[in-house]
Amino acid sequence: MGIPDLTGVTTLLLDADGTLFPSEEPAFVASAVVTRDFARQFGLTGDFSPENLRRTTTGRNFRTTARTLAERQGIRLDADELEAWVEREKIEVTAYLGQVLRPRPDVMAALAALRRRYRLAVVSSSALTRLAACFTASGLDPLLPAEYRFSAEDSLPVPTSKPDPAVYRLALTRLGVAPHQALALEDSATGAASAVAAGIPTAGLVQFVPAGEQTERVGLLRQAGTAWVRRSWEELASDLAGETARVGM
Structure with missing residues (x-):
């Protein structure tokens, strides 16, 4: 080609x-912390390790990932609650990337x-x-x-x-x-x-x-x-x- x-x-x-x-790698280190807390909050099961999240969700933002994880297990998210999780993930990942890049x-x-x-x-x-x-x-x-x-x-x-x-x-x-x-x-x-x-x-x-x-x-x-x-x-x-x-x- x-x-x-x-x-x-x-x-x-x-x-x-x-x-x-x-x-990508450092972002998912920070994002996985929030994703695991999100999963515990809603009783979601799965592999929420940084490596698995990187391999399966690269190119998507946390809002899309969180909504997809919830929908796969029949959980309907309140829009305001989802936005609160999105904001937390953004703050924590942004701070971490600013330190390590x-x-x-x-x-x-x-x-x-x-x-x-x-x-x-x-x-x-x-x-x-x-x-x-x-x-x-x-x-x-x-x-x-x-x-x-x-x-x-x-x-x-x-x-x-x-x-x-x-x-x-x-x-x-x-x-x-x-x-x-x-x-x-x-x-x-x-x-x-x-x-x-x-x-x-x-x-x-x-x-x-x-x-x-x-x-x-x-x-x-x-x-x-x-x-x-x-x-x-x-x-x-x-x-x-x-x-x-x-x-x-």
Whole structure:
């Protein structure tokens, strides 16, 4: 699978968690604490370990996960009560990520190079407050300012989560670009499905996916409709700079 013609692409729409920074594992460490308390509150059973939650819910926000867990066991959640749990999870995960994330020189170098050629924006399922903490901790604020961040949790009239394409469609509208003028970058099949459903050409990046899961993730990203997949920001930036014509993974 080769790299498609990107001649008309002016804008890169970047997923955040697991794509711009290795936040998935630490996020689920903090989120699992809240998820277990949520499960105890409603008598839910299952594996609520950080690792299982990461493997089964990556790309979705806590609201969607909590609602799905409850509905699977016949529990109907009060909207206000659900929002209270969502707020608690957001606060605890945001604080933890702000403590543990660090700048990644390779990511910063790639984004700085790409910014000279493309407009960069962020399209995420995560809340804007969580994104703000992650971007500050990762040193990405100068490269991806707040006005170019779109959240399925906060930017839409009704909160949703990927794979719903609504947040990608919102980003296209706000930025004034057609789907073919953008390229989405995603690390998960859920996120890729969201971008593809919005009609946006999509690339996969598995740099921050655990090494033992990368081959499987590449296959899932392909199934979700990604045009090609790369294992590092360096490779991807080289592709988009037109320096290589490597065949997709």
